[in-house]
Structure formats: C-alpha cells, structure tokens
Amino acid sequence: VPAQRNTRQRQAIRKVFEETSRPLRPLEILDLAQRHVNSIGLATVYRCLKALTDEGFLLSLTMPEVGTLYERADKKHHHHFYCRACDQLFDLEGCTLEQGGFVPPGYALDSHEIFLYGTCATCSTGATS
Amino acid sequence: VPAQRNTRQRQAIRKVFEETSRPLRPLEILDLAQRHVNSIGLATVYRCLKALTDEGFLLSLTMPEVGTLYERADKKHHHHFYCRACDQLFDLEGCTLEQGGFVPPGYALDSHEIFLYGTCATCSTGATS
DNA sequence: ATATGTGCAAACTCTTTGCATGGAG
DNA sequence: CTCCATGCAAAGAGTTTGCACATAT
Numbered sequence: 001v002p003a004q005r006n007t008r009q010r011q012a013i014r015k016v017f018e019e020t021s022r023p024l025r026p027l028e029i030l031d032l033a034q035r036h037v038n039s040i041g042l043a044t045v046y047r048c049l050k051a052l053t054d055e056g057f058l059l060s061l062t063m064p065e066v067g068t069l070y071e072r073a074d075k076k077h078h079h080h081f082y083c084r085a086c087d088q089l090f091d092l093e094g095c096t097l098e099q100g101g102f103v104p105p106g107y108a109l110d111s112h113e114i115f116l117y118g119t120c121a122t123c124s125t126g127a128t129s
Numbered sequence: 130v131p132a133q134r135n136t137r138q139r140q141a142i143r144k145v146f147e148e149t150s151r152p153l154r155p156l157e158i159l160d161l162a163q164r165h166v167n168s169i170g171l172a173t174v175y176r177c178l179k180a181l182t183d184e185g186f187l188l189s190l191t192m193p194e195v196g197t198l199y200e201r202a203d204k205k206h207h208h209h210f211y212c213r214a215c216d217q218l219f220d221l222e223g224c225t226l227e228q229g230g231f232v233p234p235g236y237a238l239d240s241h242e243i244f245l246y247g248t249c250a251t252c253s254t255g256a257t258s
Numbered sequence: 259a260t261a262t263g264t265g266c267a268a269a270c271t272c273t274t275t276g277c278a279t280g281g282a283g
Numbered sequence: 284c285t286c287c288a289t290g291c292a293a294a295g296a297g298t299t300t301g302c303a304c305a306t307a308t
Contacts, residue, residue: 005282005287026272041290046273048288062193063244067272079242083249090249106250113208115192115242120212120219121235134307136263155297170265175298177263196297 012036023069141165152198
C-alpha cells in the first residue's frame with residue numbers, strides 16, 4: 001500500500017463515513033462529501049473509495065437489485081437486510097450462515113441470496129492453476 | 130403475461146438453456162444462441178431473457194464480483210459457489226440458510242455473502258406504504 | 259392483415275481513465 | 284520543488300430503448 005496524501009477530499013469522505021454507519025452508494029457519498037468540500041467530483045469519490053477500501057478503512061458490498069455500496073470495515077462480521085418497502089439497507093447482527101437462519105423479530109423475509117466464494121474441489125486438489 | 134410469439138430467436142434461447150444447466154451470462158447466451166440463429170442480436174437476447182424470466186422459464190441471478198447470470202427456473206431451491214480459481218459457478222444442493230453451513234466436501238470457502246430481502250419491522254407494522 | 263418481435267444504432271447508467279493543473283509533503 | 288491527487292471530459296462495460304422492417308398468428 002503506497003503512501004496516501006491526506007487531502008481535503010479524502011478527509012471529507014472519511015468524515016462522511018464517520019458520520020454515518022449505514023452502507024452508502026457512490027452518489028450519496030458524493031452528495032454528502034460536497035457538504036465538506038463542494039468542488040469534489042465523482043471521479044475523485046470513486047478513486048478515494050477504491051483507495052480507502054484497499055487500505056482497509058472501507059468495505060464494498062454489491063447487493064443484487066440494490067447496487068454497490070460502501071461501509072466502514074471496522075464493523076464486526078454481519079450481513080444485510082434490504083427492505084423493499086422503504087428501500088433501506090439494515091445491518092444484521094451476527095452471521096446467518098453460522099447461527100442458522102437468524103432474522104430479527106418483526107422482519108418478514110421474502111427471499112434471500114447466499115453466495116459462497118472460494119476454491120472448488122477440483123481446483124483445490126491438483127491444479128497449480 | 131401477454132401472449133408470446135414463438136419466434137426462432139426465442140426457440141434458440143430456450144434451446145440454449147435446455148442444453149446447459151449452469152448459469153449463463155448474456156454474452157455467452159448470445160454466442161450459444163447464434164449457433165442456432167446466426168442473425169440474432171444482443172438486444173433480442175436481453176429482451177427474450179426478460180420475457181422468459183417474466184413467464185417463469187428463467188431466473189436471473191446477480192452475483193457480486195461475477196455479474197448477472199440466468200438459469201432455468203425449474204431447478205429446486207439452491208445457492209451458488211463461485212470458484213475464483215476457475216471462474217466457474219457451481220450449483221449447491223440444498224439451502225445453506227436452512228441446513229446450517231453446508232459446503233460440499235473438498236470445497237475451500239474463502240468468503241460468503243448473504244442477502245435477505247423482505248419487509249422490515251417498521252414497514253411490516255403500521256405503514257400502508 | 260395486423261400487431262408483436264427483431265436488428266441496428268443510439269441512449270443511458272455506472273465506473274474507469276487520460277491529461278493538464280493544483281496542492282501535500 | 285516534486286510528485287501524487289484532483290477535476291473534467293472522454294471512454295468503457297453492461298443494459299435499455301426508438302424506429303423501421305420482418306414475421307408469427
């Protein structure tokens with residue numbers, strides 16, 4: 001990770017995530033960051049999001065039907081619940097995969113998606129690529 | 130669902146999915162469909178995919194890092210395992226959410242994503258929209 | 259015969275990149 | 284003073300849409 005300059009733009013984006021814990025879309029981030037540095041452009045937002053993700057401050061999250069969002073990386077492992085009614089994303093405490101189907105009381109579950117990433121049996125075994 | 134004409138293009142796309150059970154990307158579908166009807170265009174592929182999804186023949190699946198894929202809707206409920214090594218998507222038997230962390234033997238799990246969709250407690254309770 | 263489906267190209271959205279200028283170190 | 288980061292605009296991917304023509308019914 002090369003050294004990062006502490007520009008006003010980068011500070012502004014950091015501040016946005018210090019002010020908000022919910023996952024944010026790039027355009028929301030641009031809008032919120034412009035309140036601190038009004039000349040900031042979308043390309044800079046994208047570049048900073050990438051840099052902040054690489055340096056471990058942010059995590060990116062691509063949610064089917066919703067798009068790509070960014071959130072702080074220092075939250076503990078969790079998953080997300082998207083409410084189609086209010087178009088908002090909620091963090092879920094704990095991990096459904098480990099805990100067996102935990103959904104907060106009062107939440108009505110329509111559907112779910114589980115994606116697993118790794119190495120398949122064939123690739124694990126022999127192949128050096 | 131309005132009546133659908135049984136065009137050669139639509140037949141070709143149906144045939145592609147009868148020949149392959151793994152999830153396919155739009156460009157792969159175009160390529161495979163062109164073997165049956167070589168004049169078919171990408172816009173038609175997209176329109177047919179939408180129509181075939183609406184009529185329940187296909188399901189679409191947007192996988193983070195991988196993109197949007199389509200697969201036949203008549204498979205039983207399952208999830209997917211993406212192997213980063215071979216860039217292939219595998220169907221998983223059964224549902225991890227219900228069965229508690231099932232991963233086939235030999236598969237090495239790097240990471241996972243779980244997305245839940247529905248209505249949150251607040252929206253469930255009062256609000257008529 | 260008639261209206262829906264198709265093919266092409268243009269439009270759109272989201273994201274990335276090239277280049278000249280600005281500012282952190 | 285030097286180089287990295289920024290802002291803008293253009294370029295790319297992926298997907299959708301307008302329009303004239305083809306074709307299933």
